[in-house]
Amino acid sequence: MDALAGLLDGPRARGAFLLRMVMEPPWSVRIEDHAPLCLMCVTRGEAWIVHDTHPEPVLVRPGDIAIVRGPHAYTVTDAPGGTPHALIGPGGTCHTLRGEPLAQSMRLGVRTWGNAPDGSSTVLVGTYQMAGEVSRRLLDALPDVLRLPADAWNCPLLPVLDEEISRDDPGQSVVLDRVLDLLLIAALRTWFSRPDAAAPGWYRAMGDPVVGQALRLLQNEPAHPWTVASLAARCGVSRAALARRFTALVGESPMAYLADWRLSLAADRLRETDATVESIARQVGYGGSFALSTAFKRVRGISPQEHRAGKPELVTGG
Structure with a gap:
């Protein structure tokens, strides 16, 4: 067993929350789902991640991948400082800050959600919803927000996730779970190999x-x-x-x-x-x-x- 195999064998999504978010500025989404880990990939436009415990906003552009560690809350937005238009709670529930439901009014198709069908920004979101789906030791080794820029890695899985996320074929949730697992493993393997990753002692x-x-x-x-x-x-x-x-x-x-x-x-x-x-x-x-x-x-x-x-x-x- 190599340095990562024992820990990377742990990520096993079980009915993960996966979504294509399509937005037109101004937009801002507050995430308070308490999930242990979330992956975000921008395929068009850009998005900022403003984490409650992270000192600086993180800009994510096309081809980049961001991994956000919970359970602390954070905001995904077109520009830092904006007032959230939507609040995501546990299990992917969605409503306004006043508690008005948004899941149906912003639904744009299968696993697709946003404020404009042709919005200028598209973000693929994959969330591990339960503790235990990713090992505690692996989570403890990660920063609150980890960003891999597009030029730092070459992963063929992003187009696969982009294609599969809005399909509704039999067994599709299992396919998406496994793609999410592979994407996480590929990203972490790349990140741990970087000299600036501050890899943990183990x-x-x-x-x-x-x-x-x-x-x-x-x-x-x-x-x-x-x-x-x-x-x-x-x-x-x-x-x-x-x-x-x-x-x-x-x-x-x-x-x-x-x-x-x-x-x-x-x-x-x-x-x-x-x-x-x-x-x-x-x-x-x-x-x-x-x-x-x-x-x-x-x-x-x-x-x-x-x-x-x-x-x-x-x-x-x-």
């Missing part, structure tokens, strides 16, 4: 001959009863040397990394499979359902059963 550590091997062992064999000593033996170094080097490069101890990795795997399997909590617990390295439930509640604030049912997590820390 990414840089994968290139270390000792720590990289340790990370791959933990990711590939999460159910193994690892200790620092046994991990060090497999890597051919002393326990103290591994602990010191791992913590310095990754930013946490081997066992802390393993605990978070196990919980992330468990969270994904709770949502993606019908396996029992007991079975999942043993698959990822816990002694049983009680041990997994205790760890899950301590870190995520909810039980495994509540996570499976889609209840929001109460905390965001790892």
Whole structure:
């Protein structure tokens, strides 16, 4: 498993919110959907992203891709400073700031929405709506707004998304989910390779001959009863040397990394499979359902059963 494979295997949209937004200035849309991640691609005109926690507005032009990390709110607009004309809430609900519904009055066709059918700006929007569709560790590695300019990458998936987003063929939602996943993976792979990306410790550590091997062992064999000593033996170094080097490069101890990795795997399997909590617990390295439930509640604030049912997590820390 390479530096990104374990994390990029995590993005799996399930009925993602996808939309082609067609607008004519002046326009401004406030996003308060609390979604963990949103991708935006401009195919015509331009758009500004004004994030509540980001110091500067971000301009997105044709061919660019922007990735916005939630759950904080942000505004997409033709010009920073304008008053929002629409408010997008959880699940893609849309209304004016006074609460008047807009979903039907601004509907322009299948997954197409805006204030003018021939508007000068078109933005493709793909939103992961639930926590767990993208791994927590991957989200924590991203800035609030990430922009890849058109000249920084060459991705054939943008035309595919543009063509598929307004189609209504059988199974179309599944096709769009997978295209969105591939587009996210392609964008993140490009971004992490950039020298200015400030890649997180776990990414840089994968290139270390000792720590990289340790990370791959933990990711590939999460159910193994690892200790620092046994991990060090497999890597051919002393326990103290591994602990010191791992913590310095990754930013946490081997066992802390393993605990978070196990919980992330468990969270994904709770949502993606019908396996029992007991079975999942043993698959990822816990002694049983009680041990997994205790760890899950301590870190995520909810039980495994509540996570499976889609209840929001109460905390965001790892």
